[in-house]
Amino acid sequence: MNEFDVIVLGMGPGGEDAAGRLVEAGLSVAAVEAGLVGGECPYWGCVPSKMMIRAAHVLGEARRVSGLAGSSAVTPDWSPVAKRVREEAADNWDDKAAADRFEKKGGHLVRGHGTVTGPREVTVGDRVLRARRGLLISTGSTPVIPDIDGLSETPYWTNRDAVSTESVPESMIVLGGGAIGLELAQVFARFGSRVTVIEAAPSLLSGEEPEAGELIAKVFRDEGIRVLTGVSASRVRFEDRFAVTAGDEVIEAETLLVVAGRKTDLTGLSVVGIEENQKFIPTDPHMRAADGVWAAGDVTGRGGFTHVANYQGRIAALDILGEEVAGADYRAVPRVTYTDPEVGAVGLTERQARDEGLAVTVGVTTAGARDWIHGTKDILIKLVASDGVLVGATAVGPAGGEVMGALAVAVHARVPVMTLRSMMYAYPTFHRGIEDALKNLLNQDRP
Numbered sequence: 001m002n003e004f005d006v007i008v009l010g011m012g013p014g015g016e017d018a019a020g021r022l023v024e025a026g027l028s029v030a031a032v033e034a035g036l037v038g039g040e041c042p043y044w045g046c047v048p049s050k051m052m053i054r055a056a057h058v059l060g061e062a063r064r065v066s067g068l069a070g071s072s073a074v075t076p077d078w079s080p081v082a083k084r085v086r087e088e089a090a091d092n093w094d095d096k097a098a099a100d101r102f103e104k105k106g107g108h109l110v111r112g113h114g115t116v117t118g119p120r121e122v123t124v125g126d127r128v129l130r131a132r133r134g135l136l137i138s139t140g141s142t143p144v145i146p147d148i149d150g151l152s153e154t155p156y157w158t159n160r161d162a163v164s165t166e167s168v169p170e171s172m173i174v175l176g177g178g179a180i181g182l183e184l185a186q187v188f189a190r191f192g193s194r195v196t197v198i199e200a201a202p203s204l205l206s207g208e209e210p211e212a213g214e215l216i217a218k219v220f221r222d223e224g225i226r227v228l229t230g231v232s233a234s235r236v237r238f239e240d241r242f243a244v245t246a247g248d249e250v251i252e253a254e255t256l257l258v259v260a261g262r263k264t265d266l267t268g269l270s271v272v273g274i275e276e277n278q279k280f281i282p283t284d285p286h287m288r289a290a291d292g293v294w295a296a297g298d299v300t301g302r303g304g305f306t307h308v309a310n311y312q313g314r315i316a317a318l319d320i321l322g323e324e325v326a327g328a329d330y331r332a333v334p335r336v337t338y339t340d341p342e343v344g345a346v347g348l349t350e351r352q353a354r355d356e357g358l359a360v361t362v363g364v365t366t367a368g369a370r371d372w373i374h375g376t377k378d379i380l381i382k383l384v385a386s387d388g389v390l391v392g393a394t395a396v397g398p399a400g401g402e403v404m405g406a407l408a409v410a411v412h413a414r415v416p417v418m419t420l421r422s423m424m425y426a427y428p429t430f431h432r433g434i435e436d437a438l439k440n441l442l443n444q445d446r447p
């Protein structure tokens, strides 16, 4: 059987969600997957990395006993972390459960690397699959390996090695100060690795508010993590250790973790009218990329997040089914860097809003009652408003991602700033900081 209603190319969070919906709606669906059904998120991304982070945060909390609740002696041990990742998150990197789930719904799973060889046509090995309605491309992303002298000849790590490691290196250089790099840097540092983060941009988390990156850099330095910003690695050598030339110094470490962004592969897509030399597949709000072609997930470049992939996959599936569906709206894309403190952000940064030509007002707070009670000074809430509504917001703190949730509602629903100012904020929550930031934004203390 090689004729289907729909072919889904890539079964990560974007493709898996859409393929399941299409099958449940009664279409015949061939899902082509070269790796594991589920993609990066459950096996080498979100889920295992958050298990590692949970363990590292527990260590961080235990080390805070001193000064707040007595004394503590903490002996980190990686083995329970590796075991949880291996057995609970990644199911020993076996996708049988996910594959069975799809096939039990009635889906047709085709293992192997698929190439788009014509309109509504995908070739996998010597098998040519055809789709009556169309093709959903959800091929995701892979790590960018920067073109640095010597790097490609060395046994560097990517996120996959970091997540599946059974031991903690004595020292580590993390190349890239974005969300993934920072999360993993803090994990390994808290488990005893001597970590250096090298980031070419002037601040960490360069896509977010600079204040957030500066705060995380301060926290990292306080924890003993070396942070170099505005510095590029120019040369990598490996004998029994890595030697990375960064600026005018050579930094040595047992392990080099490369987390310098993600890239897509659009090879072959010109046969369906998609330009191959672009970074991402442009789509309309209904995730249509070309005649009979939809795209979802990292490959669309609208934010490398599982929730974006799920959201787009759902819209694409409903559109393929011919159902009425509101088009994708990216004004309130939420994102969280799960460091300790967490960095939650939604919508535009101040710089992005200004670059869009918006007249912007900003309100910031860096202290609140709950933070003081909690024993931390490392907090930030920054609100960016334009035309009476929030267009972006950032919350850094022990529950930054959760605080951001309230702000995401405000950005998404265009809740007037005056309405936000008139409501009550429970005392003494972390999210009460929103009220202080609003006071500063409106420059008034009157509700």
Ligand SMILES: Cc1cc2nc3c(=O)[nH]c(=O)nc-3n(C[C@H](O)[C@H](O)[C@H](O)COP(=O)(O)OP(=O)(O)OC[C@H]3O[C@@H](n4cnc5c(N)ncnc54)[C@H](O)[C@@H]3O)c2cc1C
Binding pocket: 009, 010, 011, 012, 013, 014, 015, 032, 033, 034, 035, 036, 037, 038, 039, 040, 041, 044, 045, 046, 047, 049, 050, 112, 113, 114, 115, 138, 139, 140, 141, 142, 159, 180, 296, 297, 298, 299, 303, 304, 305, 306, 307, 308, 309
């Ligand atoms: C360490 C790490 C931590 C992360 N943490 C989070 C987080 O906390 N929250 C969050 O929202 N996101 C997180 N992400 C991002 C998230 O994993 C991705 O955004 C998400 O997996 C994207 O889903 P996708 O369907 O677009 O692609 P992917 O998950 O990349 O899946 C694409 C699938 O397509 C397959 N494929 C590709 N090409 C072909 C082909 N030609 N033929 C057949 N199969 C093909 C691949 O094998 C893969 O299985 C993290 C990522 C990493 C690396």
